[in-house]
Amino acid sequence: MDEQRMLSLAREGEVAAFEALIEGYEDKIYSLAFRMLGNSEDARDAAQETLLKAYSGLQRFRGDASFSTWIYRIAKNVCLDILRRRSKQRTYSLDEPMELGDGEVSRQFAGDMPAPEDVVMHGEVRDSINSALAEISEHHRVVIILRDIEGFTYEEIANILEIELGTVKSRLYRARASLHEILSEMELFRDRAVGQSEGGDDG
Amino acid sequence: MRHTTCDFPGELLSAYLDNEVTESESARVRGHLQDCAHCRRRLEQLRETREILSEVPSQSVPSSFRRQLRADLLRHKEDKPGLRGSGSGWLRRMPMVAAVLLLLLLPVAGLYSHVSAPGEPLMMSMRAVGEDDAPADAPQLESADPEPETDAQMLSEVLRVDEAERSESIILHVADVQEGTAALAALADTVDAEVQSHEQVWDADGYLKESESLLQVDSDSYAILREGVLRMGTLARQRVEADPVVHRDEMSREFAAAEEADQRTHLRVVMMVDDETISDVQLDELCLVRTQLEETTFPAQLREAAARSWTVFGAHVAYAVLWIAARIPHLIFVSLLVVTVIFALSAHRRKDSA
Structure with a gap:
């Protein structure tokens, strides 16, 4: 059965057709959400919410973009939504201690990921990448995840995020550069150093 | 180096x-x-x-994920069976259809008001607004306009509609009721509307599910408030249901006295969570609406516009035109515009010859 046929069945509300349509996307969306949000619980919620929204909003999908682009776009929105809600909650909870501090206190609480030093101690490269990702801005994060982890082309990323190709390039560059800086501080490149004698200053 | x-x-x-x-x-x-x-x-x-x-490995969904998803999908399907019908697409296009109709009917309405005798009911509603709201300034309409008669008829046509919908309830289906209520409060503030009653329903998670606000506003700011609320709906791509008929029955008895006493009028705004919206986009747009409404020039300009309601009508039309322009390909839009202009010209000519 081709995608068009499944689409029209799914639009009618046919759950099985919808499931066939999203076959293979669940893992990818979950993966994206996991890297964006940093933990499996939120990632699960985000993937669930994305697919439910796709199901109920299928009428709105008119095929201007590919189904894949459309569904990733929803996933991206859901993730940013969760991050926004999370940052609101965090602001509230930090309200009181902030009164005592000098206003910089809030910056210390970058995320609910494990602290970098713990991670390096455990030698979990994967986890330190996660916590490094949590430190860069969400706009940079989503671009670098889509490109370097999920392997989308620049054009696909531009479509998913609804931004210009040039913006994709500049965000990706900034994301890579700042991620490199953070990962270097975690000494993650120590053992991987590519026989380079000239080190020192960074870009 | x-x-x-x-x-x-x-x-x-x-x-x-x-x-x-x-x-x-x-x-x-x-x-x-x-x-x-x-x-x-x-x-x-x-x-x-x-x-x-x-080298970061891809993640896979937890084992229970698909089972849970299927259960949710089936529940969702049962909860909103009407959603999936063919009608929903049509319903969603209603604002656009309305805008197109407005654009097309505009010249026809002009034609109608020229051909028919000057309508008495129209004059009545004119008087109602003119006398009650701005007794001293009301004549400016006539003196300001080179063709007072024509414009007066157009104006009252619109006024009558507004009169008919004075007390009404608007239901906004929003992604985030909290945000929506904040936007409404800001909007009410800009037109000095008073929130008379405010009822909120929270769900078990402490998430605001529904909110009902009864706003009281000066009759000359009513159109602004109403327009603002509807705009919140349109701009944020939310579903708006206005049901003046049902509401008038229960409202009119309750508020007729109050309305007559101080020429105020009431607008009930109900906000409900709408699951099928993509909230991220909507929140941004809602915030945008709020920002626009908070700009200091906006209420002043619109207040003035309400005193000269033909401007409001003009604003409606301009808004409809812009709305359409943003949504349909340019060629179609231009041809629509050309048709409209031709209609308007022929209506004008017919009036001249009569």
Whole structure:
């Protein structure tokens, strides 16, 4: 059965057709959400919410973009939504201690990921990448995840995020550069150093 | 090691790494890399980052995920059976259809008001607003306009509609009731509307599910408030249901006295969570509406517009035109516009010859 046929069945509300349509996307969306949000619980919620929204909003999908682009776009929105809600909650909870501090206190609480030093101690490269990702801005994060982890082309990323190709390039560059800086501080490149004698200053 | 810094564009290096550059960009990068050790190092760092990320394994959904999803999908399907019917697409296009109709009917309405005798009911509602709201300034309409008669008829046509919908309830289906209520409060503030009663329903998680606000506003600001609320709906692509008929029955008895006493009127706004919306986009747009409404010039201008309601009518039309312009391809829009102009001209000519 081709995608068009499944689409029209799914639009009618046919759950099985919808499931066939999203076959293979669940893992990818979950993966994206996991890297964006940093933990499996939120990632699960985000993937669930994305697919439910796709199901109920299928009428709105008119095929201007590919189904894949459309569904990733929803996933991206859901993730940013969760991050926004999370940052609101965090602001509230930090309200009181902030009164005592000098206003910089809030910056210390970058995320609910494990602290970098713990991670390096455990030698979990994967986890330190996660916590490094949590430190860069969400706009940079989503671009670098889509490109370097999920392997989308620049054009696909531009479509998913609804931004210009040039913006994709500049965000990706900034994301890579700042991620490199953070990962270097975690000494993650120590053992991987590519026989380079000239080190020192960074870009 | 000649350079310690270099302002060669980093995004070009990064895109070069991915082979997402043009032929000439690629040559430019290669040329530069030969001379610049600093950029060679930068490129190497970008490559390192890319490599380490590519080794990150993809995640798979937990084992119970698909079962849970199916249960949710089935529940969703049962909850909103009407949603999936063919009618829903049509319903969603209602605002657009309305806008097109408005544009098309505009010249026809003009024609009608020229051909028919000056309507008495129209004059009545004119008087109602003119006398009650701005007794001293009301004549400005006539003196300001070269063709007072025509405009008066157009104006009262619209006024009558507004009169008919004085007390009404508007239901907004929003993604986030909290945000929506805040936007409404800001809007009410700009037109000095008073929130008479405010009822909120929370769900078990402490999430605001529903909110009902009864707003009391001066009759001359009523149109502004109403327009603002509807605009919140349109701009945020939310579903708006206005049901003046049902509401008037129960409202009119309750508020008729109050309305007569101080020429105020009431607007009930109910906000409900709508699951099928994509909330992220909507929140942004709601915030945008709020910002627009908060701009100081806006209420003043619209207040003035309400005193001269033909401007409101003009604003309605302009808004409809812009709304359409943003949504349909230019060619169709231009041809619609041409048809409208032709209609309007022929209506005008017919009036002249009569």
